[in-house]
Each structure stands twice: as C-alpha cells, then as structure tokens.
Amino acid sequence: MSRLQQKIDDKMQRAEQSGLLRRRQLLTQSVGSANRLVHQGSIKHNFASNDYLGLSQSPELIEALGEGARLYGVGSGASPLVTGYSDAHAALEQALCEATGHEAALLFSSGFSANSALMKTLLDKESVVVADKLIHASLIDGLLESGAQLKRFAHNDLGAAKRLVDKHQPLTVVTESVFSMDGDLAPIDELYELTQANDAWLIVDDAHGFGVLPLGGHNKVDASCCDIQIVTFGKALGCQGAAILGSNTCIDFLVAHARDYIYSTALSPASAHVALKAVNLIKNGECRDRLAQVIEAFKLAAKARGLRLLGSHTPIQPLVVGDIDKLAKVNRELKTAGFWVGAIRPPTVPQGSARLRITLNVNHTQAELEALADQLQRALQD
Incomplete structure (x- = not known):
C-alpha cells in the first residue's frame, strides 16, 4: 500500500470512528x-x-430554463474574457444592480467560488481583516489563501468588533447577513457605521438573506448598508450561480485580477436567464x-x-x-x-x-x- 493511500485510509477511519465521516x-x-x-x-x-x-420547482423557472437553452444553448463555451460573456449575463447583472443599488456585478458559477475569489483577489499579506467568528468556510479559505491577517470577533458582538477595528484599523470587516447554521442576523447597519467611521469597507455574504429579507422586521441588505454584497442563486432564487456586487472600480479590478473568474468557464447563459427570471419573481x-x-x-x-x-x-x-x-x-x-x-x-x-x-x-x-x-x-x- 502506498503512503498516500495509507494516509487516506487512516484519516477516513478516524472520521468514521468519531461519527464525523461525511457521505x-x-x-x-x-x-x-x-x-x-x-x-x-x-x-x-x-x-x-x-x-x-420554492422557486426551484416553480413552473416559471422551469419554463425559463427551457427558454434559455433554446436561446443560448446549454453551455457558455469559454471564460467570460474569451467568448463566455453574453447578453444573458449582462441582463442578470443589470437586474441585480437594480435590485440592490450597487453600481456593478460579476457572475460566478457558485457562491463558494465567488466568496473565495473575492477574498484572495482583493486582499493580500499586507491586509488586515476583521470578521465575525462564524463566517462561511468559503470566506475563510479565501482569506487564508490571500495571506491576510485575520482577526475574528465573537459572533455578532458589536463591542468586540469595535475593539478589533479600533486596534487594527482593518481594510475591511466581513460578515454574513443571515448565518447559515444559527439562522440569526448580523447587525449590518451598526457594522456599516463602524466601518465608515474607520475608513474601511463592509463586505456582506448575503447568501441566505437575498430574496428572504426583509423578514421579521429586519431590512434587506443593499448598497445603502455595505460596500460589497455577495449573492448566491442556489438558495431563495432556486437556481444556480452567484454574484459579487459593488462599485464599478471594484468589479473592474476583479475582472482584471480574479483568477477564478479569468480561468473558469462562465456560468451558462441559460442559467443566467433562469436567475434573471427568479430575480424578477421575488420583486413583489x-x-x-x-x-x-x-x-x-x-x-x-x-x-x-x-x-x-x-x-x-x-x-x-x-x-x-x-x-x-x-x-x-x-x-x-x-x-x-x-x-x-x-x-x-x-x-x-x-x-x-x-x-x-x-x-x-x-x-x-x-x-x-x-x-x-x-x-x-x-x-x-x-
């Protein structure tokens, strides 16, 4: 047995014995x-x-997928910087900007890819980042790859966040809108006020909030309360893909430097067509x-x-x-x-x-x- 196979077997056995093996x-x-x-x-x-x-099963999105395939085919064929960027992508980006008030948007094939790409492209080893302790694994992976200095505050603890921001003067504060494992909401307005007072950006992973908020008296996330917003389409929108929303300057920077975007085949135009339909459906x-x-x-x-x-x-x-x-x-x-x-x-x-x-x-x-x-x-x- 090879050493690598032995390593795999040992790790799988330990996970199974501890009841933590995923299948x-x-x-x-x-x-x-x-x-x-x-x-x-x-x-x-x-x-x-x-x-x-319930949109993944809705007649409207099912019809939109067929319509998108008839209009564009079932794949994009290339990276967005080669031949993979179409009017279906542009229309979805425009609709997302209209829904959130951000200047520009950039599409990805998954929320994990969008989060990871954003962190490791925007930040580097010279950067200090303050983040909620419970941010998603995709954000953490991207931050680790960026080499940024990560300072984490106790979950939803504004006082702890303020102490870290005052001490380290980070480039950005990172949080989620709705936390995926606890279901609670971040104090977005207060965090945005904190970042603005300290010349920093607020980045919000809105994966579980977009299309769901406002709910229970809590306002939705948009350009009025954050600098960058990540939206995924696989939750409330019921389809596939993701987008980073922000300023024109920020999105242009990502287009030019985000390796996940530059070297990946673009989200299929048919999928973009479905997501556009979903964005329109949730408006009312x-x-x-x-x-x-x-x-x-x-x-x-x-x-x-x-x-x-x-x-x-x-x-x-x-x-x-x-x-x-x-x-x-x-x-x-x-x-x-x-x-x-x-x-x-x-x-x-x-x-x-x-x-x-x-x-x-x-x-x-x-x-x-x-x-x-x-x-x-x-x-x-x-």
Missing part, C-alpha cells in the same frame, strides 16, 4: 413534488433544502410574505410541544441536540418516520452544539409542520 446520499425529487424526497424507495418530507421560496414580495407565515406557524407548533429552537426569525430553525451520538439517533428516527432534516456536526458547528438544521419553505403545509413538531417531540423524549 453522499442518493435522493430523488420529481418536478412538482414540492417537499417530497425519495430515499431508498421511501418518501420523506424535505426539511433540509435551502430552496426557501408575495413569496416572502408566505414564507413569513410558514416560519411563524412552525415556531408556534414547536413552542406548543416544548421544543427549544434558537429563536431565529428566518427559515433556518436550528434545534441544538449537543451530543453527536444523540443527534445521529434522533436523525435516524426522523428518517424512519419520513422526515429529512439536516444533521449538522462539528467542525461545521462548535463542539457540543451538534444540531438539527430545520429549513422551511413556502410549500410546507400546516399539517407537515405539525407532524414534524410531533415527531421531534417524540424523538427527543426517547
């Missing part, structure tokens, strides 16, 4: 099935998807209003059964179990009862905070919400 699971979701997944021949209620507005806020009703209904159902959620106002409703083995047992019982819920373990979340990450969407019915709450109560009591 893919084959799931089937048919068009029109809304919140139904098929796993090993049995149907599950889907409470794990980030498709908050009707889907968001329905989502708010679903969130409130589930929180009431959970409260009635004594379930202790983290208090999120968003469709991300975590229920901390704590122990990894207990989480695995509860999750098995949920699956047996026909519920598919995200089971999140360290290192994605801190030690001792393994949790069920319940994600809600507009297509969840009152009966489904009540049934899930009943099953959670039984599983946790057992």
